[in-house]
Amino acid sequence: MGYSFTPDDVAFLRSGAGRGALAAASDLELSRSSMIADIGELRGRYAPFDAALIETVTCRRKARAKLRHPDELLLTDDGVQQATAWPVAQTRAVEIIRRYPDSVVHDVTCSIGAEVMELSLRLGVAGVIGSDIDPVRVAMARHNATTVELSAPTVLLRADALTPTSSADVIIADPARRTGSGRVFRLDQLTPPLLDLFTVYAGRPLIVKCAPGLDYQSLRDEFGFDGEVQVTSLDGGVRETCLWSGPGTRALRRATVLRNGDGMVSRYEITDDEADDVLAAEPGEWIVDPDGAIVRAGLVRHCAHRHGLWQLDPQIAYLTGDSVPEAGRGFRIIEQVTVSDKALRKALHALDCGTLEILVRGLDVDPDVLRKRLKPKGSRSLSLVLTRIGRKGVGFICEPGVRGPNPG
Known part of the structure; x- marks a missing residue:
């Protein structure tokens, strides 16, 4: 705090x-x-x-590393932690304009105004409203909005997110995931509670930003959520799960992979509308670790189908093939080995391994503990991918991981 x-x-x-x-x-x-x-x-x-x-x-x-022009902003520590990174907020603002052109957009939990600023910068928005129950954050957001050249009329006010204060066309909310005792994980512990937001704004397009680890399947199964689930990553780190509901949405899973290269944001997207029929077969030239947004959105097989890859095992999220897609890291295979310490140590020593990155899926292995046991002492940097195929553990010693080309 x-x-x-x-x-x-x-x-x-x-x-x-x-x-x-x-x-x-x-x-x-x-x-x-x-x-x-x-x-x-x-x-x-x-x-x-x-x-x-x-x-x-x-x-x-x-x-x-998160907000535009930070040295001009007024901020709180909690506000910075929860604020949406500008490339993610920018991407969402552009999508809102595409889906709901010339709309008034109301961020009902605006905090320090990061999302409001990105929306207010855009042509194609009829107006932007930001509100928060905390008068200090509203005052900060009002100041922060003056640091950008606004393209849309913008109003900031104090209001409870669960008391509708506007007839805005589109609602955005970002329930707080922290209390005085730390992070919360249950849906009813969010502030305001997620299900209350759905009730209050039923009938209007509602966009709710949630933690990356949100159990969206439980939300569908237990509470009947029938909207769109979007998992977004930025530069390899999963940032949020966003729920789109209301008119014009449908049950859909979507992964959005963003990369920020010197202020130019590239974007890759995949949804469960795409085919997911892929085979499990012997490894190709590369082991591919799909971006975390794809994994969390349950779209690994869809990604494989799009890029002509296949799986090592139907239950494991590693892919393999002869190329590396935009939304993932690739590890060129040097040698396949068993997962015993003795076999691994011998193979790594023969390859002069000194710096070792270890990735694990499907096995109960602590990479840090294993690295200490293997004691690599050579001069070469390598990667070790540990997984299972069927019930058998297998290791792939690889060249250091490389990212696929930037999304188009």
């Missing part, structure tokens, strides 16, 4: 004096070794706002 900002803190930070104080605080190291001296300097010059200054600068530094 970070510092708890007050409305007075935000008012100061938005003022001319506050901007000057933030510039001064930004010049400080604010490291563990310098913190006592830095606090003393800021307290002597800017009390009682020294803690707000330190927290703001710290949050800006955390947000540099």
Whole structure:
């Protein structure tokens, strides 16, 4: 839990004096070794706002890999953690415009305004509304919206997400997944609860951002969710599961794989509308580890069919073939071995292995523990893929993993 900002803190930070104080605080190291001296300097010059200054600068530094122009934003620690990374938010904004052109979009849990800013930048949106129950976050979002050149009329206000306050065409929500005691995982522990959002906004397009590990199958089986499930990754890390419901949606699973290359975001998508008939057969030239979004969306076989790959085992998410698709990592096979420590150690020693990446699926193996037992001491970097085919454990010693070409 970070510092708890007050409305007075935000008012100061938005003022001319506050901007000057933030510039001064930004010049400080604010490291563990310098913190006592830095606090003393800021307290002597800017009390009682020294803690707000330190927290703001710290949050800006955390947000540099996630948000646009972070050094101009007002942020909380929780707000940064839950904020959607800008390439993901940008991709969603573009899709909303494509699906619902010239609509008014209301983010009912806008927090510090990351999603609002991406929407407000776009032509094709009739208007953007952001609301949050926390007045401090609303004030921060109002400031943050001024840091971008808005293309759509934008309004920010304080409101409870479960009390409809607009007739907006499209609703976005991002229920909080943290409480004072840490992360929560049950659907009824989210704030606001997921099922309450579905009830309140029934009949309107509703887009709900959830944790990557959401059990969407349980949501379908137990609660009758009949909308679209979209699992999104960015640069190899799964970021969220997004639920699209309401008019114009249908039961569909979709994986969206994004890569950010110097501000240019490439996108790969696959859905369960595609065929999934593939064989399990002997390994080809490559072992392919599909992107995590594809695995979590249950679209491994669909990916294999699209790219002419096949499976080693019908129950395991590794693929194999003679090429590496856009949405995955490929490991060129050097040697196939058994999974005994003795066999692995002998083969790795013969290949002069020194640095070893270990990937495991379908076997009860701890990669870190195994690496210590194998004690590679050579000069060559290699990858070891451990899995099972049927009931038999098998290992593939490979060249270091490479990503497939950027999605088109």
